[in-house]
Every structure is written in structure tokens, then in C-alpha cells.
Amino acid sequence: MAAPPPQPGPYAASLPAVPAWLNKGDNAWQLTAATLVGIQSMPGLVVLYGSIVKKKWAVNSAFMALYAYASTLIVWVLVGFRMAFGDRLLPFWGKAGPALAQGFLVARASFPATERRSADGSLVAPRTEPYYPEASLVLFEFQLAAITLVLLAGSLLGRMNIRAWMAFTPLWLLLSYTMCAFSLWGGGFLYHWGVIDYSGGYVVHLSSGVAGFTAAYWVGPRLKSDRERFAPNNILLMIAGGGLLWLGWAGFNGGAPYAPDIIASVAVLNTNVSAATSLLTWTCLDVIFFGKPSVIGAVQGMMTGLVCVTAGAGLVHTWSAILMGVCGGSVPWFTMMILHKSSALLQKVDDTLAVFHTHAVAGLLGGVLTGFLATPDLTAIHSHVPGARGAFYGGGIAQVGKQIGGALFIVAWNVVITTGILLAVGLVVPLRMPDEQLRVGDDAAHGEEAYALWGDGERFDVTRSEAAARTGAWGNGNGVMEEMVDHRLDGMGARGITIQL
Secondary structure (H helix, E strand, C coil): CCCCCCCCCCCCCCCCCCCCCCCHHHHHHHHHHHHHHHHHHHHHHHHHHHHHCCHHHHHHHHHHHHHHHHHHHHHHHHHHHHHHHCCEEECCEECCCCCCCHHHHCCECCEHHHCEECCCCCEEECCECCCCEHHHHHHHHHHHHHHHHHHHHCCCCCCECHHHHHHHHHHHHHHHHHHHHHHHHHCCHHHHHCCCCCCCHHHHHHHHHHHHHHHHHHHCCCCHHHHHCCCCCCHHHHHHHHHHHHHHHHHHHHCCCCCCCHHHHHHHHHHHHHHHHHHHHHHHHHHHHHCCCCHHHHHHHHHHHHHHHHCCCCCCCHHHHHHHHHHHHHHHHHHHHHHHHHCHHHHHCCCCCCHHHHHHHHHHHHHHHHHHHCCHHHHHHHCCCCCCCCHHHCCCCHHHHHHHHHHHHHHHHHHHHHHHHHHHHHCCCCCECCHHHHHHCHHHHHCCCCCCCECCCECCCCCCCHHHHHHCCCECCCCCECCCEECCCCCCCCCCEECCC
16 A cells, blocks of 8 residues: 655645754744743733832833833834844944845844954954744844833833823834944944943843933922832732743843853853842842841842843853852942932932832943953854953953943933933923822823722722712721722723722
């Protein structure tokens, strides 16, 4: 009996599903890394933001993160990706273009501007070309772009007009993020100069921290009552969001080499070591100076350790990751707990979640430390600049100078561009909510509330009429009277009686 003819499938020789250049393992890891980074933003930071703020801002804070994530994807595939990773237009910008056509997305991924040639035109280093399709690269780089804007939102929670935020996000992505990404990763002048940013210490964290601080200055502060008391509404959920962020960082730093090579393995280990060291360092400082450990402080310490190691995660030894964790848990702690109280500027600018300290300070610190600690063997695998290495390995002060110079450029660009965008948006729509909305919160901004609960977990008695509730107060069974406040605001979407929490 004759054997049945072979059935067509994804691996059939006659089909183009697996071209000769495609490495299925590389592609699988890059898609996995992209998913892990996506989990950091949604649900990770969405949950973290919705729980670390006051109850009345839980919905608004989570929505700002959710909107930034979604809007970034559309702008990214329309024009953003090729501005950040396409052909060179300027020394700091790529040529805009869509990343939508099938022919582009199924072709081999490529960084055309990373090709390095000598003064006489001879090839020094070929362009970077991972062994998977462009679609995988577009997805991974989108996740890094999206989380940058989500982190930036942390500086503006609790008062920014949501319409202004909706206008700001695509403009900042196009005018600031794409420039930083092209300059350092896509083959721009900082890339070819030899500035090292392994996975976003500058592009993601320094940018989001500086831009968030600048935006907080222009948007203005929260209400005085919110600034004085802004307790988290759910610390357990905050820990859960922080945990998703920590675990997702394996994709953040593990996907940066664009291949599951030895650098990826080193990076993932170093990432976890630095995070744990920084968390313990921050917690110890809290105990020494304030007498007790803070759960919020532990999450912040975890974050600063992750941020600090990002600039050099795959390029340093693990003992260096411990050192970066100690620095990441102590220097931002000092700027937040000590320096902040004595600085008029830091006191004036209302950075809601201290993104400047946890991301700008930690990101800058990590970039400079990478200039000292980057090892020649690992850096040679990752960098196209011959002989790149840290000062502790014979690189002298040159690499440290490059790291500082690159940071100064990123800081200056973000201050100028963020200021320009917000001034332009402010001409069309107010940047800050009016005070009457700020006093109410989510119900005024969205017509929704995060928790349909009364008091500390007591459910609303649906057998009571709204009219009865309006006429006064009633006992809760223990002789305690519940004060009822009507927050109905015409035209603001309020739905009636709400407990003032």
C-alpha cells in the first residue's frame, strides 16, 4: 500500500514559513521576552499604580497606564518603530515609515544604521541582523517604548487632565523616545561613539524619570490634602504588581542581546541579584534611620536595583551586580529621604511616585557604574565599538566620560522636548484637572470607582433608599454613625452618594 502524500504544514519545504535564516529558538525567546516585558506594564504597573495611590485615584492612575500602553502600539507601528530603528535620517533620528506591510514584517530583522565603516569606507562591523523576522523585533521594542511612557505617568498621577495625557503620549513617543532609542540603540551618534546602554538604563529609565519630573513641574501639584496624605489603598496588590515587574525584568534584560546567548543568561541572573541586594539595602536603611521596615520602601528598593543594573546587566560580573544593587538601594534612598527634604526644587515639583529618584537617579547611576564595571569579554560580544570596556578593566576614564556625556544629552533633550510638548498641549487643553474634580477623584474624572465598598469593607445597604441616605446618617450596628456625603457634580459623571474616604 502506497504511503499517503505529505500534508502541507508550517515546516513544509515548499512553504516560506521557516526561511534559512530563521532560528526558531531565537524567535521563540524574543517573543517570550516581549511578552514578559508586556506583563510588566499590563498588568504589572497597572496594578501597582492602581493600588499604590489613594483610593479616589485608583481608576485614574490605572487608566493612565493602560491608555499609554495601547496608544503607544498604534503610533509605534504607524511611524515610531522605523524612526527609532530604521535607516538613518539624522545622527539622532531614523527615517519615519510604517511597520505594517507583510513584506517588511516577515523579512529578517535588521538594524540598518548600526553598520560601522572606517574613514576610507571599508566595513568595520556589519549591521546587526538577528535570526528572526522583523515582526518579532517590532513587538519587543514596542514593549520597551510602552513601559517608558507608563513609568513617566507615575510622576503625574492624581491631577493630570486625562485629555492632556491622551495628547501628550503620542507626541512624546515620537519626539523624545524615538530619538533616544535611535541615538543609543538604532545606530545613532551615541551608539557609534561607544556609549553603553545595554537594555535601557538611559533610553527607558533616565528618559522617563527626567521627562516625568519635567512634566510634573509644568502640570502643577496635586491638592495640598493629597500631597500631605497619599496612602496606598492596597499594599498587598502593590506587592503583587511589584512582583510582576520584577519577574518580567527577565524579559526586559534577557531580550536585549536579541538572541538567547550567554549575555542573556548573565543578564537575567545579574538582574535578580541586583534587585534582591537593593531591596535589602533599602530595607536596612529604613530600619536604621526610621526604626521599622517599610513595605513601600522595599518595593522602591527592588525597583531601584532593577533600574540600576539595566544599563550593564549583561556586561558585568555578578559581584558587580551586587555592588550595583548596594548603590541602587542607597543612593536613591538618600536623594529621596534626605536630599529631597532640603532641596527647594525637589520640594516644589510634585513627582507623585518619586519617578525621578527611582528611575532617573538609579538609571544615571547604573550608566556611570557600567562605565567602570563593563568587562571586555562580555562587552566585545555586545558592542560594535572595538576595545570597549570599563575603567576597572583597562578602559581608563574614556568610557566613564562617554557614559556621562550620553546621559547629559538624554537629560537635556528630554527637558527641552517635554517642556515644548506640554506648552503646546496646554494651549489646547488644560494640563491639570480643576480643583473641584481633584477633590472628588475617579468619580469626577471617569464616572467610575475602583471599590464599591462603604467604609472599611462594609458593603452598601441596598435596602436603604437614596433619599433616606440623603436625609442624614444611620448607625452601623455598633453605635458608630456613618457620615454621608453627596458628591454629585453636574457634567462630571458622578453617580450620586459616595462615602468620603
